[in-house]
Amino acid sequence: MQTVQDAAGLRATIRGWRGQSQTVGFVPTMGNLHEGHHSLIKLARARADRVVASVFVNPTQFGPGEDFERYPRTLAQDQAGLAEIECDLLFAPDVATIYPFGAEQSVRVHVTGITDTLEGAHRPGHFDGVATVVCKLFNLVQPDVAVFGQKDFQQLKVIERMVRDLALPLKVVGASTLRADDGLALSSRNQYLSADERALAPQIHQTLLKMRELLEKGHARKVIEQVAASTLERAGFAPDYAVIRRAEDLSEPGDDERQGLVALIAARLGNTRLIDNLPFD
Numbered sequence: 007m008q009t010v011q012d013a014a015g016l017r018a019t020i021r022g023w024r025g026q027s028q029t030v031g032f033v034p035t036m037g038n039l040h041e042g043h044h045s046l047i048k049l050a051r052a053r054a055d056r057v058v059a060s061v062f063v064n065p066t067q068f069g070p071g072e073d074f075e076r077y078p079r080t081l082a083q084d085q086a087g088l089a090e091i092e093c094d095l096l097f098a099p100d101v102a103t104i105y106p107f108g109a110e111q112s113v114r115v116h117v118t119g120i121t122d123t124l125e126g127a128h129r130p131g132h133f134d135g136v137a138t139v140v141c142k143l144f145n146l147v148q149p150d151v152a153v154f155g156q157k158d159f160q161q162l163k164v165i166e167r168m169v170r171d172l173a174l175p176l177k178v179v180g181a182s183t184l185r186a187d188d189g190l191a192l193s194s195r196n197q198y199l200s201a202d203e204r205a206l207a208p209q210i211h212q213t214l215l216k217m218r219e220l221l222e223k224g225h226a227r228k229v230i231e232q233v234a235a236s237t238l239e240r241a242g243f244a245p246d247y248a249v250i251r252r253a254e255d256l257s258e259p260g261d262d263e264r265q266g267l268v269a270l271i272a273a274r275l276g277n278t279r280l281i282d283n284l285p286f287d
């Protein structure tokens with residue numbers, strides 16, 4: 007597998023593939039790759055002739071006091087894993103390649119509405135950073151298909167909307183969340199957890215399952231959300247939110263709505279912030 011760090015090298019390889027009428031699938035990541043990321047690569051491989059992954063820890067999507075500096079950077083390990091699953095090309099740019107005029111000076115992509123809530127409300131500016139870097143990566147790679155994990159459910163919706171509203175010529179595919187045997191969603195941030203915290207962390211998934219069960223039994227949404235938040239608090243989490251929303255646009259459903267819903271949780275455990283969700287259909 008080839009690794010390129012600059013835009014010219016990336017474009018040259020992709021131009022060669024295009025010359026042979028090959029389609030291109032793309033999986034953007036922040037690295038420290040695990041089986042969840044690998045499942046995205048495999049899905050891209052099923053949808054396109056060639057697969058490009060990117061590893062870039064994007065400074066503009068981290069807020070002050072977040073974990074940009076300590077985010078795990080494991081490029082050699084990532085390269086080995088990607089080679090094993092036959093990814094064709096890894097794009098691993100540095101910050102100056104993505105933000106030649108400095109991260110603060112770049113043109114920003116702002117997706118309105120859907121970014122005001124949940125992750126957008128708790129991480130101000132986060133989705134501007136995500137949309138901007140993903141738009142830029144799309145322009146560099148020019149993929150036919152891009153794969154994103156449903157684990158970052160709101161991110162997937164934001165990207166779908168950006169692609170639709172800016173008429174970007176590619177298809178966005180959402181991939182289901184890979185979990186450890188005990189239900190914890192695989193995530194690079196899981197390695198921040200102490201042994202005791204790791205033992206508690208699956209309670210997020212258990213709470214999502216409980217939320218679905220209570221909704222199916224006919225309990226009121228607001229009550230379910232309160233029960234979920236207090237269950238998490240009692241277990242030692244500090245929840246940012248534990249809510250049921252419309253999957254389509256993350257707006258609040260009406261009291262009697264039961265179709266097309268998703269439960270979403272973000273909660274801190276010690277110094278680690280974890281997110282997860284469960285679509286109900």
Ligand SMILES: Nc1ncnc2c1ncn2[C@@H]1O[C@H](COP(=O)(O)OP(=O)(O)OP(=O)(O)O)[C@@H](O)[C@H]1O
Nearest residue numbers: 035036037042154155157158183184192193194195
């Ligand atoms: N467990 C998982 N199953 C499927 N896809 C995943 C999983 N975890 C992450 N992804 C997807 O991989 C892509 C890259 O995500 P990212 O590099 O942020 O991974 P991560 O391990 O979730 O890290 P973080 O802890 O920072 O959220 C995203 O589209 C994300 O939704």
Ligand SMILES: CC(C)(CO)[C@@H](O)C(=O)[O-]
Nearest residue numbers: 034035036064136139158
């Ligand atoms: C999509 C992404 C690679 C943009 O930096 C990031 O938000 C992620 O890893 O989910």
Ligand code: BAL
Nearest residue numbers: 036067068132158161
């Ligand atoms: N997986 C979303 C990237 C972030 O948390 O910044």
